[in-house]
Amino acid sequence: MATVETRALRKEFTGHTAVDGVDLTINEGEFLVLLGPSGCGKTTLLRMIAGLESQTSGDILIGGRVVNDLPPRARKIAMVFQSYALYPHLSVAKNIAFPLKAQGAPRESIAGEVDRAAKMFGIERLLHRKPRQLSGGERQRVALARAMVRHPDVFLLDEPLSNLDAKLRNLARDELKQFQRRLGTTTLYVTHDQVEAMGLGDRIAVMSGGTVRQLGRPQEVYDEPADTFVAGFLGSPPMNLVPVDGVLVGFRPEQLLAPGAPASEGVGPAVPMRFAVERVENLGAGRLLYGTLPDHAPDQKIIVSLAYTVHSSIEAGRTYDFRMHESNLKFFDPGTGRRVPARPLPARRSA
Amino acid sequence: MTAPALARPGFVERAAGVSDSARWLGRLMLAPAVLYIALVVAVPFLMAIGYSFSNVTIGTSTPRFVGLENFRNALQDPAFLKALGNTAIFSLVSQTLVIVLASILAIALQRRFRGKWLVRLLILLPWVAPISLGSIGWLWIFDPVYSVINWTLRHVGILGPDSWPIWLGQPNLAMASIIGVHVWRTMPLATIISLGGLSSIPQDIHDAAEVDGAGFFRHLFVITLPLVLPILLVAVLFGLVFSVTDMIVVYVLTRGGPFDSTQVLASLAFFKSIDGGDLSGGAAVALFLLPVLAVCAVLLLRLARRAEVV
Amino acid sequence: MADPKKIAGGVVNFGVIAAFTGFAAFPFAWMVITMFKQTKDLLDPAHNPFVYNAPPTLEHLRVLFQDTLFLHWVGNTLFVGVLVVLITLVLAVPAGYSLARLTGPAGEKLGIGIFLTYLVPPTILFIPLSRLVALLGLQDRLWALVLVYPSFTVPFCTWLLMGFFKVIPKDVEEAAMIDGHSRLGAFVRVILPMSVAGLLTTIIFSFTLVMQEFVYGLTFITSSKNLTLSVGVPTFLVRGDVYFWGSLMGACFLSSVPIAILYNLFVDRFIAGFTVGAVKG
Numbered sequence A: 001m002a003t004v005e006t007r008a009l010r011k012e013f014t015g016h017t018a019v020d021g022v023d024l025t026i027n028e029g030e031f032l033v034l035l036g037p038s039g040c041g042k043t044t045l046l047r048m049i050a051g052l053e054s055q056t057s058g059d060i061l062i063g064g065r066v067v068n069d070l071p072p073r074a075r076k077i078a079m080v081f082q083s084y085a086l087y088p089h090l091s092v093a094k095n096i097a098f099p100l101k102a103q104g105a106p107r108e109s110i111a112g113e114v115d116r117a118a119k120m121f122g123i124e125r126l127l128h129r130k131p132r133q134l135s136g137g138e139r140q141r142v143a144l145a146r147a148m149v150r151h152p153d154v155f156l157l158d159e160p161l162s163n164l165d166a167k168l169r170n171l172a173r174d175e176l177k178q179f180q181r182r183l184g185t186t187t188l189y190v191t192h193d194q195v196e197a198m199g200l201g202d203r204i205a206v207m208s209g210g211t212v213r214q215l216g217r218p219q220e221v222y223d224e225p226a227d228t229f230v231a232g233f234l235g236s237p238p239m240n241l242v243p244v245d246g247v248l249v250g251f252r253p254e255q256l257l258a259p260g261a262p263a264s265e266g267v268g269p270a271v272p273m274r275f276a277v278e279r280v281e282n283l284g285a286g287r288l289l290y291g292t293l294p295d296h297a298p299d300q301k302i303i304v305s306l307a308y309t310v311h312s313s314i315e316a317g318r319t320y321d322f323r324m325h326e327s328n329l330k331f332f333d334p335g336t337g338r339r340v341p342a343r344p345l346p347a348r349r350s351a
Numbered sequence B: 001m002t003a004p005a006l007a008r009p010g011f012v013e014r015a016a017g018v019s020d021s022a023r024w025l026g027r028l029m030l031a032p033a034v035l036y037i038a039l040v041v042a043v044p045f046l047m048a049i050g051y052s053f054s055n056v057t058i059g060t061s062t063p064r065f066v067g068l069e070n071f072r073n074a075l076q077d078p079a080f081l082k083a084l085g086n087t088a089i090f091s092l093v094s095q096t097l098v099i100v101l102a103s104i105l106a107i108a109l110q111r112r113f114r115g116k117w118l119v120r121l122l123i124l125l126p127w128v129a130p131i132s133l134g135s136i137g138w139l140w141i142f143d144p145v146y147s148v149i150n151w152t153l154r155h156v157g158i159l160g161p162d163s164w165p166i167w168l169g170q171p172n173l174a175m176a177s178i179i180g181v182h183v184w185r186t187m188p189l190a191t192i193i194s195l196g197g198l199s200s201i202p203q204d205i206h207d208a209a210e211v212d213g214a215g216f217f218r219h220l221f222v223i224t225l226p227l228v229l230p231i232l233l234v235a236v237l238f239g240l241v242f243s244v245t246d247m248i249v250v251y252v253l254t255r256g257g258p259f260d261s262t263q264v265l266a267s268l269a270f271f272k273s274i275d276g277g278d279l280s281g282g283a284a285v286a287l288f289l290l291p292v293l294a295v296c297a298v299l300l301l302r303l304a305r306r307a308e309v310v
Numbered sequence C: 001m002a003d004p005k006k007i008a009g010g011v012v013n014f015g016v017i018a019a020f021t022g023f024a025a026f027p028f029a030w031m032v033i034t035m036f037k038q039t040k041d042l043l044d045p046a047h048n049p050f051v052y053n054a055p056p057t058l059e060h061l062r063v064l065f066q067d068t069l070f071l072h073w074v075g076n077t078l079f080v081g082v083l084v085v086l087i088t089l090v091l092a093v094p095a096g097y098s099l100a101r102l103t104g105p106a107g108e109k110l111g112i113g114i115f116l117t118y119l120v121p122p123t124i125l126f127i128p129l130s131r132l133v134a135l136l137g138l139q140d141r142l143w144a145l146v147l148v149y150p151s152f153t154v155p156f157c158t159w160l161l162m163g164f165f166k167v168i169p170k171d172v173e174e175a176a177m178i179d180g181h182s183r184l185g186a187f188v189r190v191i192l193p194m195s196v197a198g199l200l201t202t203i204i205f206s207f208t209l210v211m212q213e214f215v216y217g218l219t220f221i222t223s224s225k226n227l228t229l230s231v232g233v234p235t236f237l238v239r240g241d242v243y244f245w246g247s248l249m250g251a252c253f254l255s256s257v258p259i260a261i262l263y264n265l266f267v268d269r270f271i272a273g274f275t276v277g278a279v280k281g
């Protein structure tokens, strides 16, 4: 077990900066998820921590020790690749044994360790197969078994679930979380899937353009986004951002309450807010309403999401009296995109 | 389709039938090539087998069936046995060298560096240049009087004042020279093919090996080489086919000499049949290549199946 | 990170590449040095062979171009090359497509069969072929080579083209067929234009194979003015036992390097065709 820390870590490829000054601390035993859009530098950051890529500047510490100049094999890490990178010509057993042999473990102990790892991931009966004879889910487990077999200090995982189909992915996510809990190994997990991030992470680091925009617990990142990027990246559909009198006002689609919907407890009074519905989309598990706020920003399209349990009849082309808890409103500086302190919603405009 | 189609449905339907039916169109498009190959490869091939059982010479017009006589003669002919042995030595040694050298070179070439395209061009030259012309280049390099190799060795001090090897004139040296030229000639193909195999290994696999703690040699011998081995073997089998059947290097450099010490089956077949006029004897000698080729072909097909999964 | 181990690795790497490149290219470098050397400089054992002891000369090249049949042989090679390339395209392009798309599993076996014929060497075939050539009255005529050379270009190029056609997505021609082309039409109008690179590769490689061929040329052609480069230079530039090394090396260099450069532009496709074709069947 160990902590992982990066200090002002930078990586420049010829012509552009992939990672631009990242300070990040992963606590002992923590499951930290790196979340960000494609190309934001997640893989590059992970590979630098693994030692597969050398940083342009900055420091990497594992277990409090600077590992800048250590090769990957000396960093006591294990990595699971997006492609799993199983050695195609070796059997599953040999794949799992590979890291043990590489570190010179005594021959007698290897078989036992391999069996133990295989049992843990339920792949005992696959030990003699070659990777090509495995399904996607089985490959993923072999990759995990290979990663944990030599008890690394840190797990690094790069989108290990992205090659699985949706159903298997849910299952594997759950398993992964349990294994990590059980082993208690410090884990850095890269994904661009926010559902994965929310479900797996003890904390989430949201990245964009090579920098970490926000680091926090999943709910925190969701509820209190630090800037418009985080607000727009998390949530589906994402947070509505409405320009009102020189600030951007943000609120989640599910936070605008339909007429007749119950107000939440303990978040202060709800103020009325008129909503002109232009289109209704029935999703089965709920409804999405597209429209505008005629009193606040008649030109800005917003999306409102109604839960399955809200039965109010809503028709396109009409305006309804919705309500909103003022404490749910977030305010952002339209220039920098950063959060600014909450303020009262500007007075109603007369039509 | 268009208006005339409606006017003459019968004809168009039939035409459309051929140009749309995968089966018939396929046969039609394949037929010319297959016919041609049958005429210029299969027929002569059968003729060669026929010759080897007859007594046909350049002069005869009515060949006679002689059974296995030509083969029997060949097996009793010391020149043939010598050529058989030479062929085996020369192709096995040269291809063993090629497999080792080509993998070393391919691994070295994997790195990116400036001017790589030029290096690749130079390394490929021996393979692309007509081998008869390349061999002439070597003939000059091995010249008994003006050999640049000897000149250099002497001036570096390796050769004493009274030793002056005649590269193509002394039996063992001649064989070594022929082998060297063949290595020179077939190594580029094996190198480039192995390089292709190496670059088709996903970077992830190398990264995984590194993270898993493999050092340089474990990485090389447990991961990299086994992964390129099938494709490397493909290259070597091709090299084997080329070297076993090649007579050009021997023809240009030594004509089989000195004292038949570099005669191989291919060159022997040529000298027997074209220079000596003994078509049937030459054919019989050439046909001894067939088992080797058949084994190579079978191995190639097997490998092809294995390599697919990498 | 200035890791000394890494630097050492780099030096070894560089050494290996330099040594092999030297080995591969030396004979050609030697041709260049020799072709500009005066004969008296070449044939003096006391002279350092690596430098020009007497001023360089163009005399050998003048002799090559004016006093020998070299240019004639260039012409012959081009003549045979162009015709063989045309025959190869006409036969191998439809065959390659047919094997890639139309003939199914039977075609796969047939394709392997065709490829195997490429392994049957001239060494076995030249004896009966010389008889056939005589029968057709083509002895000592370039047409004999035009007739026989496709026997090795067609199998090879069919295989190569099969590989190229296989990697074109099927959707493309299916879309063309839905848009009103017949299968044949889809091949001619859509697939062929998409395969220009593959066709170019085929042309270059057939031509290279023709340039390299030696045994048939040596067997079927007797008079010096009908030879191609690969046979003419090594056999007829040597008069009696006298080697005109300057002209000879000039001829070797000039006939091999241009085609090598052309070949190099296409070598990646060639390797892809060679291995994927060979490997993936």
Ligand SMILES: Nc1ncnc2c1ncn2[C@@H]1O[C@H](COP(=O)(O)OP(=O)(O)OP(=O)(O)O)[C@@H](O)[C@H]1O
Binding pocket: A013, A014, A017, A018, A036, A037, A038, A039, A040, A041, A042, A043, A044, A045, A192
């Ligand atoms: N070896 C390299 N050379 C040059 N640029 C690179 C290299 N590797 C990555 N990049 C660039 O660095 C940026 C970050 O890449 P990275 O792979 O870290 O993104 P990512 O966040 O992992 O994206 P994804 O979710 O698509 O995997 C990208 O713009 C990418 O093009």
Ligand SMILES: [Mg+2]
Binding pocket: A042, A043, A044, A158
């Ligand atoms: Mg990535």
